[in-house]
Amino acid sequence: MTNETVFLEQFRENVCYTDLVYQRVNKKLKIALSRDMLETLVLSILADASTLVEKRGKNYYVTNQLRRVRLTITSYSFRLITAD
Numbered sequence: 001m002t003n004e005t006v007f008l009e010q011f012r013e014n015v016c017y018t019d020l021v022y023q024r025v026n027k028k029l030k031i032a033l034s035r036d037m038l039e040t041l042v043l044s045i046l047a048d049a050s051t052l053v054e055k056r057g058k059n060y061y062v063t064n065q066l067r068r069v070r071l072t073i074t075s076y077s078f079r080l081i082t083a084d
Helices: 003-014 019-029 035-047
Strands: 052-056 059-064 069-074 080-083
Touching: 003 035, 003 052, 003 059, 019 035, 019 080, 035 059, 035 069
Parallel strands: none
Antiparallel strands: 052 059, 059 069, 069 080
């Protein structure tokens, strides 16, 4: 298993969300997903073998080139902060 695979598995098991992040992600991605749909999208990105992980400072940047999405996840609590 590569480090990225380990990180992605850990993210899938522990990712959490705040009430504000659902609104923030929808706004930043210019979409209108329900909470369940947004969580499904995040989990599918984290399950994709082509997803890349980079740690900078206190955050992980999880990038999926095919979907053209980058998730920002805190390293200490695995909380989703935003998406670009």
